[in-house]
Amino acid sequence: MRVFSGIRPTxxxxxxxxxxxxxxxxxxxxxAECVFCIVDLHAMTTPYKPGELQKNIRDLAIxxxxxxxxxxxxxxxxxxxxxxxxxxxxLLGTITPLGELKRMTQFKEKSKKHLExxxxxxxxxxxxxxxxxxxxxxxxxxxxxxxxxxxxxTKEIARRxxxxxxKVFKEPKVLLPKVGEKxxxxxxxxxxxxxxxxxHGYISLFDAPxxxxxxxxxxxTDPGRNIRYxxxxxxxxxxxxxIYHIFSGEPIKKLENDFKNKGYAELxxxxxxxxxxxxxxxxxxxxxxxxxxxxxxxxxxxxxKKARSLAALTMENVRKKMGIF
Ligand code: AMP
Ligand code: TRP
Numbered sequence: 001m002r003v004f005s006g007i008r009p010t011x012x013x014x015x016x017x018x019x020x021x022x023x024x025x026x027x028x029x030x031x032a033e034c035v036f037c038i039v040d041l042h043a044m045t046t047p048y049k050p051g052e053l054q055k056n057i058r059d060l061a062i063x064x065x066x067x068x069x070x071x072x073x074x075x076x077x078x079x080x081x082x083x084x085x086x087x088x089x090x091l092l093g094t095i096t097p098l099g100e101l102k103r104m105t106q107f108k109e110k111s112k113k114h115l116e117x118x119x120x121x122x123x124x125x126x127x128x129x130x131x132x133x134x135x136x137x138x139x140x141x142x143x144x145x146x147x148x149x150x151x152x153x154t155k156e157i158a159r160r161x162x163x164x165x166x167k168v169f170k171e172p173k174v175l176l177p178k179v180g181e182k183x184x185x186x187x188x189x190x191x192x193x194x195x196x197x198x199x200h201g202y203i204s205l206f207d208a209p210x211x212x213x214x215x216x217x218x219x220x221t222d223p224g225r226n227i228r229y230x231x232x233x234x235x236x237x238x239x240x241x242x243i244y245h246i247f248s249g250e251p252i253k254k255l256e257n258d259f260k261n262k263g264y265a266e267l268x269x270x271x272x273x274x275x276x277x278x279x280x281x282x283x284x285x286x287x288x289x290x291x292x293x294x295x296x297x298x299x300x301x302x303x304x305k306k307a308r309s310l311a312a313l314t315m316e317n318v319r320k321k322m323g324i325f
Pocket of ligand 2: 004005006007008039042128129132133141142143147150
């Protein structure tokens with residue numbers, strides 16, 4: 001089984017990215033052929049600083065390594081290093097109706113959020129994502145719930161291409177985590193945790209202990225005092241219980257019981273401690289990897305070489321089928 005996924009290098013990663021995506025990757029690398037990409041071209045569709053992009057790419061590579069991805073077991077590389085991604089994205093655009101791109105939830109949301117920056121790249125974003133996935137003959141795409149729609153569109157594009165030109169692509173399926181597919185913002189538990197929300201809405205994987213404590217204690221919760229998992233009526237507390245559950249391994253029922261006669265503050269304090277302990281490991285590994293510039297470059301270069309030969313194979317076939325050989 002071939003697995004492909006990617007994350008945009010837009011600065012810090014938060015625990016939503018970790019729980020929704022990376023945690024699944026770590027399990028998958030043991031049993032599948034995994035390709036993980038740093039999708040820098042996607043990061044350029046929302047406002048960004050050119051001078052910071054290379055640092056963000058390097059930091060994301062460090063996150064991949066610090067989280068436990070093993071370059072001996074999986075391939076990782078930077079998207080813009082392999083020209084086939086943009087080439088295929090263009091070709092897929094020629095068989096994709098405009099309406100299908102316009103109805104994507106992420107396009108609608110992001111164009112509302114960045115009124116000054118609604119660019120064609122934002123609209124074409126899913127075409128590039130489809131190219132990423134289809135180039136590697138991917139079977140499964142492990143992502144958080146917000147990306148499900150894009151993977152389904154990819155499948156549709158693959159099917160359309162195969163029908164029109166002859167079979168080239170595998171039709172990929174989405175792989176959502178069993179729990180944690182959508183971690184909510186700490187400041188607004190009805191919205192997903194996101195980097196664009198301001199630092200108080202999320203916990204970064206590299207936040208210092210004091211920051212973690214401050215952010216968790218300031219989490220927006222719900223009226224009442226009951227500590228109960230009920231995402232509709234108690235979205236704030238339920239989000240905290242979910243995060244607690246995944247990081248501690250304790251069942252939610254047990255947590256409800258343990259905190260039965262205690263207040264929200266108690267739950268928050270205890271959760272902060274769990275997070276500080278769990279994320280401490282990341283911070284330590286990051287510190288170590290920050291010193292290993294050459295090693296990181298080497299890992300990415302090796303990944304690029306392997307990925308390039310896979311991508312070239314598919315691309316040759318695509319060009320032939322489409323009549324441009
Ligand atoms: P991005 O930072 O948008 O490139 O997202 C990288 C990965 O993290 C994707 O697989 C997303 O689905 C996942 N992800 C982002 N935000 C969340 C969230 N709040 N909860 C769960 N998964 C998320
Ligand atoms: N669009 C994804 C996100 O915002 C990132 C991404 C780009 C991706 N290409 C991909 C994810 C291919 C999975 C597969 O999170």
